[in-house]
Amino acid sequence: MRAWHFSENAYPYLPPADEYESIRVSLPNRIYDPEKGAALYDRFLDEWLIAEDEGMEIMLNEHHQTATCVDPAAPLVLAALARLSKKARLLILGNPISNRRQPVRVAEEMAMVDVLSRGRLEAGFVRGVPYEVLPANSNPVRMNERQWEALDLIVKAWTSHDGPFSHEGRFFHYRAVNIWPRPYQLPHPPIWISTTSPSGAARVGARGYIQATFLTGFDGTRAIYDAYRRGWREAGRGNDVPVDRLAYSALVYAAPNEADARAGAEKLLWYVTSNKVPPHFANPPGYVPVQANVAMLRGAEHPLSAFRRAATVEGAIEAGIMFAGTPDQVHRQMKRLYDHVGGFGHLLIMGQAGFLEHDETVLGIKTFAREVYPRARAEFPDTAISGVG
Amino acid sequence: MPREMVAIAGVELELFEDGAGPPLLFVHGAQGFVPEQPYVRMLSAGRRLIAPSHPGFGRSSLPDWIDTVDDIAYIYLELLDRLDVRQLDVVGCSIGGWIAAELATKAPSAVRRLVLSGPVGVKTGPIDRLDIPDIFATPQSDMERLLFHDPERMRMDPANLTDEQLAISVRNRETLALLAWEPYMHNPKLRHRLHRVSAPTLFLRGASDGLVSAEYLAAYARLLPNARIDTIAAAGHAPQVEQPEAFARTALGFLDAGAMS
Numbered sequence: 001m002r003a004w005h006f007s008e009n010a011y012p013y014l015p016p017a018d019e020y021e022s023i024r025v026s027l028p029n030r031i032y033d034p035e036k037g038a039a040l041y042d043r044f045l046d047e048w049l050i051a052e053d054e055g056m057e058i059m060l061n062e063h064h065q066t067a068t069c070v071d072p073a074a075p076l077v078l079a080a081l082a083r084l085s086k087k088a089r090l091l092i093l094g095n096p097i098s099n100r101r102q103p104v105r106v107a108e109e110m111a112m113v114d115v116l117s118r119g120r121l122e123a124g125f126v127r128g129v130p131y132e133v134l135p136a137n138s139n140p141v142r143m144n145e146r147q148w149e150a151l152d153l154i155v156k157a158w159t160s161h162d163g164p165f166s167h168e169g170r171f172f173h174y175r176a177v178n179i180w181p182r183p184y185q186l187p188h189p190p191i192w193i194s195t196t197s198p199s200g201a202a203r204v205g206a207r208g209y210i211q212a213t214f215l216t217g218f219d220g221t222r223a224i225y226d227a228y229r230r231g232w233r234e235a236g237r238g239n240d241v242p243v244d245r246l247a248y249s250a251l252v253y254a255a256p257n258e259a260d261a262r263a264g265a266e267k268l269l270w271y272v273t274s275n276k277v278p279p280h281f282a283n284p285p286g287y288v289p290v291q292a293n294v295a296m297l298r299g300a301e302h303p304l305s306a307f308r309r310a311a312t313v314e315g316a317i318e319a320g321i322m323f324a325g326t327p328d329q330v331h332r333q334m335k336r337l338y339d340h341v342g343g344f345g346h347l348l349i350m351g352q353a354g355f356l357e358h359d360e361t362v363l364g365i366k367t368f369a370r371e372v373y374p375r376a377r378a379e380f381p382d383t384a385i386s387g388v389g
Numbered sequence: 390m391p392r393e394m395v396a397i398a399g400v401e402l403e404l405f406e407d408g409a410g411p412p413l414l415f416v417h418g419a420q421g422f423v424p425e426q427p428y429v430r431m432l433s434a435g436r437r438l439i440a441p442s443h444p445g446f447g448r449s450s451l452p453d454w455i456d457t458v459d460d461i462a463y464i465y466l467e468l469l470d471r472l473d474v475r476q477l478d479v480v481g482c483s484i485g486g487w488i489a490a491e492l493a494t495k496a497p498s499a500v501r502r503l504v505l506s507g508p509v510g511v512k513t514g515p516i517d518r519l520d521i522p523d524i525f526a527t528p529q530s531d532m533e534r535l536l537f538h539d540p541e542r543m544r545m546d547p548a549n550l551t552d553e554q555l556a557i558s559v560r561n562r563e564t565l566a567l568l569a570w571e572p573y574m575h576n577p578k579l580r581h582r583l584h585r586v587s588a589p590t591l592f593l594r595g596a597s598d599g600l601v602s603a604e605y606l607a608a609y610a611r612l613l614p615n616a617r618i619d620t621i622a623a624a625g626h627a628p629q630v631e632q633p634e635a636f637a638r639t640a641l642g643f644l645d646a647g648a649m650s
Contacts, residue, residue: 025526134526141567145453170453280528285559285566293559297547 001345001380003373004059004091005051005365006249007044007352008069008271009077011037017276024066024131025281037070041077047352047361048081052088054369059091059348061126064135068274075109082117090117093192093212093348094124098143099136103150104177107157111183119184124192124212125151127200130287131277141286144200146171151191153177158188192247196220198227199289205231205241212247212348215272215304217320221248222341222388229342229387243386244345248337251322252349253356254330254367264364265313265324270354272304272321273311327371334372338380342388347376392424394448398467401450403442408433412474413644414465415440416492418483418507418627421447421561428629431637432480439477441468443488445564447557458484458510458568458576462491469499478644479588480504482629483601484569487576493590494582502647503586504640505609506593507601507626509574511583513608520605521574525566535599537625583612590616591643595624595631619643 013036014020020027048058058081062074071077078092090113095106114121127147133140149169156165157179164176183189192210195201204211205228213224229241251268255261283296307319316322320340323333338344349368352361392405405424413436415422415429422442423429432438443461445451455461465488469477478501481489486508493500514520522535533540547555592610594601603620610616621628621635629636 137571139567139570141563141570142453142456278528280526284525286563290556290559290563294552294555297555297559 001243001347001376001382002057002089003347003349003368003376004057004089005048005351006059006061006348007047008061008063008350009040009044009071010270010274010352010354011040011067011070012270012274012354014067014274017274020276022278022281023068023274023276024063025134025277027065027067031067032070040070043358044352045077045080045084047358047365048088049084050362051351051365051369052085054366055373056349056365056369057089057091058085059093061093062096063129064132066131068271075113078113078121079116082113082120085117085120088120089122090120091122091192091348092124093122093194094126096128096132096136097125097150097154098127098147099132099138100150103153103172104157104174104179106150107154108179110154110189111158111179111181114183114185114189115181117184119189121183121185121189122192122210123189124194125154126194130284131281133284133287134281139286140284143287148203151193155188155191158183195224198223201225201227202231202234204228205245206235206237208232208235208237208245210245210247210346212249212346214249214348215251215321216248218337218340221320221337225341225344225386226388240385241387242345242382243343243380243384244382246344246386247346247348248341248344249348249350250320250337251316251324251353252330252347252351252368253322253324253364254327254372255363256326256367256371258326258329260363261325261329262313264356264360265316265322267356267360268322268324268350268353269311269313269316270356271350272308272316274354275308327367327375330368330372331375334376335379340388343380343384343386345380345382345384345386395468395471397471398464399452400444400455400464402444402464402468403448404468405429405440405442406438408436408438410436412437412439412472412477414469414477414479414489416465416479416481416485416489417443417446418485419561419565420627420630421557426630426633428633428637431633432641436641439468439472439474441465443485443564445567446561451564451567456567458487458491461488461568462495465492466496466499475499476501478502478504480506480640480644481508482506483626484509484565484574486510487574487579490583490586491576491579493586493588494579497585497587500586500588502644503588503590504593504643505590506628506636506640507595507598508592508606508609509569509601510576511580511609511612512572512575512577513580513605519573521600523573524600525570535625536627538595538597538623538631543625543631580612584614586613587615589643589647591640592616592618593621593628593636593639594618595621595626595628597623597625600626
């Protein structure tokens with residue numbers, strides 16, 4: 001198993017939540033102090049490098065117009081990390097290609113980072129969460145179709161080396177694609193795709209890309225991995241799906257004693273509890289299928305929304321979205337989820353959120369890296385085959 | 390109610406036809422076409438009422454190549470050919486007004502007289518202000534006030550709808566986003582084509598319409614060579630629903646004033 005330190009670059013210095021409508025999209029940026037923001041960027045970059053020193057890999061992501069993640073141009077931070085880090089794999093998860101108008105530009109950015117880092121890029125692609133469509137003015141209808149056309153075009157741009165090719169698709173049009181530089185890795189950097197529902201996972205499995213899923217807990221994750229394994233097998237990729245094709249992201253905090261672990265875990269909950277977003281931003285038309293919207297109009301609620309209203313450390317651990325405690329406890333919690341979902345090869349560690357201070361974040365990183373990670377690597381080898389039962 | 394599915398240019402179109410007399414095309418708004426609403430029989434009294442559900446609305450299919458109002462206008466030109474209607478009156482509401490305006494620029498001689506009720510489709514105001522409030526970024530409670538003169542009376546309760554009706558209403562909204570997301574609620578080309586609309590045109594507006602302002606409507610009407618404006622009292626963005634009698638009387642009054650000999 002590989003562990004990745006993931007930090008959202010959050011800006012937590014906000015007025016009380018009842019004084020604003022939404023932490024995303026419409027929160028005025030006068031609240032953001034660039035002086036404090038600069039210190040936070042320094043700090044978060046330092047924490048990634050500490051994670052690298054401790055033997056972990058590096059992961060970052062991208063969101064827009066939000067205090068939860070002040071990283072609206074993740075390839076810029078990725079480029080900085082490519083020069084600052086030395087050995088860690090660099091995962092961006094990911095490029096919101098349903099919302100980027102120029103897929104070839106994304107291919108160029110990723111190729112550049114791959115060369116800068118001498119082949120350490122892991123290139124992730126996401127459809128983007130619903131609140132991203134307004135900042136991008138991106139149509140929420142047919143996002144999946146745009147994502148797949150963009151991805152295929154990016155892969156072709158990475159792997160075509162004999163001069164320009166043309167692309168006249170449904171959503172994107174180019175007459176002469178011929179990127180410089182080309183990627184460092186051959187045939188191209190590893191590709192990751194994230195999802196929180198099974199519907200897209202079968203298609204990801206059919207391609208053999210790495211499937212990541214965020215905070216989907218026991219049954220949600222298992223359904224997504226099952227769909228991935230089904231897609232993999234139906235595409236004729238063989239019966240065995242290696243665990244290194246599957247990734248899970250959880251809130252993770254390990255500390256030598258329970259009191260410190262508890263305090264850190266409480267602070268990590270900010271990631272879930274701070275996400276105040278009204279329905280008109282959280283559910284634009286077309287983002288979820290018609291039947292899912294009908295169910296919501298009949299009163300159904302997204303599991304994560306229900307959790308947010310009464311978020312507790314115990315509840316988060318129970319739901320499988322948090323691993324927190326002493327090293328033994330964290331290992332047990334991980335193993336419980338690992339066994340339930342049929343195994344995964346990558347743990348994407350949401351290791352910083354809100355007011356979790358630098359020293360606390362570093363304690364979590366070091367405790368995990370030194371006390372949990374070696375056992376996880378021994379017990380959950382990269383060569384394992386995924387599957388339940 | 391007489392509804393059937395017809396295949397038009399690759400779209401399975403849900404088509405309502407009722408009544409006899411001079412043909413009248415009704416082009417519905419974002420809420421979709423509901424034949425049970427009272428204004429429908431008022432419009433079909435003495436008229437052959439033709440009311441398709443737009444692609445992606447009601448039970449009409451939505452081929453993946455369709456993503457603009459322009460596409461729908463062409464589908465309806467094909468529908469008129471199929472029905473062998475050479476010329477007719479057209480009433481369009483809200484986004485249906487936009488479709489009707491596009492249609493009239495493409496085939497001016499097909500439209501005898503035109504009523505546009507709370508139409509969108511053009512950009513008339515400054516670059517840094519939306520002409521139409523952003524319905525996709527407005528809380529539901531505010532939307533009710535923008536849409537209706539009397540929100541209490543008009544409020545939709547999902548509990549009173551069947552699953553199919555609810556699914557249709559969700560899908561209607563999805564298709565609306567597909568068509569009107571960007572450029573928001575308009576086609577930048579349309580204003581430069583409206584000079585072609587030769588039909589006498591009535592712009593209608595509910596006096597309490599919070600989406601289409603009087604200023605917007607006046608600027609829109611000025612783009613057509615032969616347009617005038619009327620207002621329906623005690624109605625919002627959907628006067629045909631909130632004040633069906635006044636809506637039908639005003640629209641038909643305008644259309645009948647130029648009665649075919």
